Amino acid sequence: MSGWLQWSAARPWLAIGAAAVVVAVVFGRDRLAEWRHRRLAVKARLVTVAAPPEVTAESAAVLWTTMTGVLTPSVWRRIVYGTPHVAWEYTWTGRALAIGIWVPGTIPPGAVEAAVRAAWPAATVAVAEATAPIPDSVADAVGGAHWPLQHDGLPWRTDHDVDPLRPLFAAGAEVGNREQACVQILARPAPAGRVRAARRRATQANFPGGRPDVAARFLSTGARLLAEGITALVQALLPGPSPRRSPSGAAARVSLDTVAAAAAKTVVDKAIRVPHFEIAIRFAVAATRQPRDANIDPVRAKRLHERLVGLAHTFGAASAVYTGPNRLRRMKMPAPVATLAGRRLRHGFMATVPELAVLAGLPLDLAVPGLDRARAKAVPAPVAVPSGGRGVKVLGRAQLGGHTVGVNVVDTRQHMHVIGKTGSGKSTLLLNLILADIKARRGVVLIDPRGDLVNDILDRLPATYADRIVLIDPAQQRPACFNPLDDVDDPQLAVDNLVGIFSKIFQGQWGPRMDDTMRVACLTLMRHAKPVLGMIPPLLQSKQFRVMFTEGLEDPDGLGGYWTWYDSINETFRGQVIAPVLARLRAFLLRDFVKSVIGRPQSSFDMADILDGKALLCRLPKGILGEETTRILGSLIVARTWQAAVARAAIPEDQRKDATLFVDECQNFLTLPGSVADMLAEARGFRLGLVLAHQDLAQLPKETAAAVSANARTKIVFNVDPSDARELSRHTKPEIDEHDLSHLDAYTATARLLVANRELPAFTFTTNPPAPIVGEATAIRQQAAGAGIGGQNGQDDPPMMRVAKEATRKRLSKDRE
Structure with missing residues (x-):
């Protein structure tokens, strides 16, 4: 040994070189670690996880088992870049609790999100750019870290009868309005060397x-x-004989x-429980800096610091629930806010998946202070759902996957039911569907009782489509007009529809005599050319005018018999017969807009042309026209659409073009005399699909609700109230239950589609945002006004209408005398 020392002493440069190598290795290792972490921090993101209403104890273990595959790199990447880590974070801002995962930028987008959804299918995730869990502008902060009391080969407790996170969330409930807190668990797959060391310890x-x-x-x-x-x-020390050796x-x-x-x-x-993680646990509490904190007095600063120390102690004590063969002890941590913001994992201790799962997971308790749970789970779209192309109406984007989802035009012939609360996204869906149909040159009829939808459509259409737009709108200078009584092909059907509409809208006051009077008056007028509804009052009130229509009626069991009886009764009784009919008609016909739309003997458009590729946009705002007027006028347009669809029976089926009738607030306009179920069943053959939209099921009569449920086979459900959710979930279970339907976010909907005559499992999607505003609505309105007929104040009345008005004036003069 002395010889070796003498040899070394003679060569001091060896010691200097060895020291330099050690310093270089240490310095290089630190620089390498810093470079690796900077690489992880670039484009890092924060995946916020909203817990579903029900969470199982095994779900967190599923997440972390999956994360081993997400985080484990290839051999050469591990040698060069190291093993990436994630940070599971519980963050309190005041009493509001958020749970998220910090994900390094080197992890492919969607990988961690998919792992979360695999563990908790009903959870919702939101991805944003990563920010510090606690801002660095704080008045004071206290923090710490947890480390095993004994060697990390000894486990801590993982079997709990209650939620092990309960003490942590109880501590979080104590965070004040101007305070913030964060508990951070950093984790990465354990290095192979540490796993081998643990197994050697076990042997x-x-x-x-x-x-x-x-x-x-x-x-x-x-x-x-x-x-x-x-x-x-x-x-x-004890008395008595010494006992024998025991x-x-x-x-x-x-x-x-x-x-x-x-x-x-x-x-x-x-040691044998695989996989293993290397983890570190840190926590911090901080007080938000206030403007007055710039000159804070020492006494108040001390109280604030003591408050934070006590709060940090409460967070540190929450780890006692894991005490078992091993336990976690609290350690001091300098600069807690900066340390948590850095999210750097240099060294950690070993943990198995069950141990990590009880530390980093979603709460099992239903009621957690400050936690906003997931509103509805996201469900993937079936593979058979169309994703675009010709012959497909796009609905939006799948909530899982983000790909386009739609419904085949052929399948929309069996109708679509759209339901959801106000502001849930129905109008956006309708807007997109209508614009797509117009641009695809498919026939469109829209009944809009609010008025905004028509305006939104016109704002987004280029003026090149103006020649195919027909507009009925009280704001229009010369709106399109149609005559409910000009159906010469089937006058009986036209009158049945008209009388049926009035009887259903005024069903509380409508009786057999009113029905008979209205029906006879309409049929009598339709025996002559160019009748209009405005002629009914003079027909019933003026004998001179009535003779022009009743002359030649000789059938005692039909119209002639009625008028013979009518002329035979005294004037007082006659007034009692016609007064209820005239009262309802007058309330409707007194509006100038109504007279300009239905007061012309000749319609300005042919409904058959509309169904063959044009668009009739009916803006009927209840706030301007009144509810009854809107219902009557909208119902008349629905009736005319149905009459045009029925007339397609004369056309070969393969030559009928697809068209869609969009009815918003449909409960106001399904007033045809026949069964709604029969109408929906028959419309398919005429290639007329109906899109029926409204807010809740209580708006529909029982028979109508049953007909829509059975015959509108494509269901689009936005956020609805719990009672409707319970009923509608019959169409969406087992994939989506009533809780999901009543907790959908705005512009998120559940779809149960009909594809190739097969009802697919339900899924969730988000509507596409409206198309950009083109700004050519004025040009479209001007061209539509040029296609109108007549004015709004009675200009250019037809001769027979002028005769009717003259008869009415004479009648009024006679009554005054």
Whole structure:
């Protein structure tokens, strides 16, 4: 040895070189670690996880088992870049609790999100750019870290009868409005060397035939000697004969060996439980800096610091719930806010997946202070759902996957039911569907009782589509007009629809005599050319005018018989017969806009042309027209659309073009005299699809609700109230239940689509945002006004209408006399 020392002393440069190598290795290792972490921090993101209403204890273990595959790199990447880590964070801002995962930028987008959804399918995730869990502009902060009290080969407790996170969330409930807190668990797959070391420790455990662990052997020997000494002292002090030597020492040794064996078994169990993680646990509490804190007095600063120390102690004490063979002890941590913001994992301790799962997971308790749970789970779209192309109406984007989802035009012939609360996104969906149909040159009829939807459509259409737009709008200078009584092909159907509409809208006051009077008056007028509804009052009130229409009626069992009876009754009784009919008609016909739309003998458009590729946009705002007027006018347009669809029976089926009738607030306009179920069933054959939208099921009569449920086979459900959710979930279970339907976010919907005559499982999607505003609505309105007929104030009345008005004036003059 002395020779080696002399040799080394003669060569001092060797010692200097060795020291330089050590310094270089240490410095280089630190620089490499810093470079690796900077690489992780670039484009890092924060995945916020909203817990579902129900969470199972096994779900967190599923997440972390999956994360081993996400985080484990290839061999050469691990050598060069190291193993990436994630940070599970519980963050309190005031009493509001958020749970998130910090994900380094080197992890492919979507990988961690998919792992979260695999563990908790009903959870929702939101991805944002990573920011510091606690801003650095704080008045004061206190923090710490947790580390195992004994070597990390000993496990801590993982079997709990209640949620092990309950003490942590109870501590978080104490965070004040101007305070913030964060508990951070950093984790990465454990290095192979540490796993091998843990297994070597396990093989050296104190089992028969194995080499005892040094620490365990020392503890066992010391405890045995202490027990024997205490026993000898007690025997010496007690009176009486000295007892014979008892086997108590041997018994104690057996007892201690049993304890050591049990402890060694836990070490073995932890060593063989794979996979393993290397983790670090940190926490911090901070007080938000206020403007007045610039000149804070020492007494108040001390109180604030003591408050934070106590709060940090509460967070630190929450780890006691994990006490088992091992436990976590609290350690001081300087610069807690900066340390948590850095999210750097240099060294950690070993943990198995079950141990990590009880530390970093979603709460099992239903009620957690400050936690905003997931509103509805995201469900993937079936593979068979169309994703775009010709012949597909796009609905939006799948909530899982983000790909386009749609419904085949062919399948929309079996109708679509859209339901959801106000502001849930129905109008956005309708807007996108209507714009797509117009641009695809499919026929469109829209009944809009609010008025905004038509305006939104016109704002987003180029003026090149103006020649195919027909507009009925009280804001239009010369709106399109149509005559409910000009159906010469099937006058009986036209009158049935018209009388049926009035009877359903005024069903509380409508009786058989009113029905008979209205029906006879309409049929009588339709025997002559160019009748209009405005002729009904003079027909009933003026005999001179009535003779022009009743002359030649000789059928005693039909129209002639009615008018013979009508002319035979006295004027007082006649007034009682016609007064209810005239009162309803007058309320409707007194509005200038109504007269301009239905008061012309000739319609300005052909509904058959509309269904073959044009668009009829009916803006009927209830706030301007009144509810009854809107219902009547909208129902008349629905009736005319249905009459045009029925007339397609004369056209070969393969030559009928697809068209869609969009009815917003459909409960106001499904007033045709026949069954809604029959209408929906028959419309498919005429290639007329209906899109029926409304807010809740209570708006529909029982029979109508049943017909829509059975015959509108594509269901689009936005956020609905719980009672409707319970009923509608019959169409969406088992994938989506009533809780999901009543907790959908705005512009998020559940779809149960019909594809190739097969009802697919339900899924969730988000509507696409509206198209950009083009700004050519004025040009479209001007061209639509040029296609109108007549004015709004009675200009250019037809001759027969002028005769009717003259008869009415004479009648009024006679009444005044």
